[in-house]
Amino acid sequence: MQEQNENRERLVAEWMIKGQAKRGKPITTSKSFSGKVGEDPTSFLENLIVDAEANGWDEINLLEVISGFLKNDAREWFIDNHHRIQHWDEATDQRHSFVPKFVARFKTKAQVEIWHRK
Secondary structure, eight states, rough: HHHHHHHHHHHHHHHHHHHHHHHOSSOOOOOBBOOOOOOOHHHHHHHHHHHHOOOOOOOOHHHHHHHBBBBBHHHHHHHHHHHGGOSSSSSSGGGGGHHHHEEEEHHHHHHHHHHHOO
């Protein structure tokens, strides 16, 4: 099992490196998202979009770099699901889009209740 996880991590890293060579050095870097209780996936994505625009990244670039901003549970979720994701946020194909899948996974009812208590 550990070997399988290491192999998946290596494949994701190789995929990211190939994309980075095309994009060049980023101007700004977003904070990471780990999926911990209290983190808001919607705010994370909004901030990421602002930074992506500053870096000149389009939705294809975002798909290539997103795993670099995900940690812990969020990264594991991405590693397990990245083969199902074909778009960043395609209205006509939400089933294969990152944004709705990510928000559905990390914006749970319990998370929303915690945000409202703050």
